Amino acid sequence: MAQNDLLYAGVMESITSLRGFSAGYIPFRAQHQILQVIQRQLEIHAFRFIQEWHLAESLAAGWTCPEALELHKVFRFFRAHREKVKDECYQLTLRALTRWRGVITSIRHAAVHRIPQDRKSLLKLIRAAIKFSKCTVGLEDSESLCRLQALVKKVLSEFDQLTTQLKQKATLQISLCEARPRHLSQRLILLPEA
Secondary structure, three states, rough: OOHHHHHHHHHHHHHOOOOHHOOOOOOHHHHHHHHHHHHHHHHHHHHHHHHOOHHHHHHHHHHHHHHHHHHHHHHHHHHHHHOOOOOOHHHHHHHHHHHHHHHHHHHHHHHOOOOOHHHHHHHHHHHHHHHHHHHHOOOOHHHHHHHHHHHHHHHHHHHHHHHHHHHHHHHHEEEEEHHHHHHHHHHHOOOOOO
């Protein structure tokens, strides 16, 4: 098992064991861990991409390992070195990556500053991370982020089902309470006068 898979498995185990996680919503602590995992994966993928295309420049920048690379600095690096590689495939990839700059840097920002996310924002961040990973390292190496997205969607779906069931139960109870007085009042009408 690869080191990334071990990291993913360990973090996913700790996330799903958090109190409240099984209730069908994603508590803040779990959100924070999810964002940290995403940030770490993106830094690893960006590091591998930069090592492939800009080895000398990345070493000059002091990026000897993924931990040394900071996600928000990657886009400045791309901007500074975009003309050094003339390969058309690289240029197309770079344009795609640059389009996701705002969302990708917000992943880092949310992870570092512990900013809570609503479900729509969290799913948007995960989708952007998957796209970024697919562009930088390919489909196979972005599988862990796809599994993370599947887990989050499953939990949110379970939460929606639970919410729907609770709403139906509450509606039924309300209708039973409303029906009873009408039923009793009709009985009073049908009773003979004394």
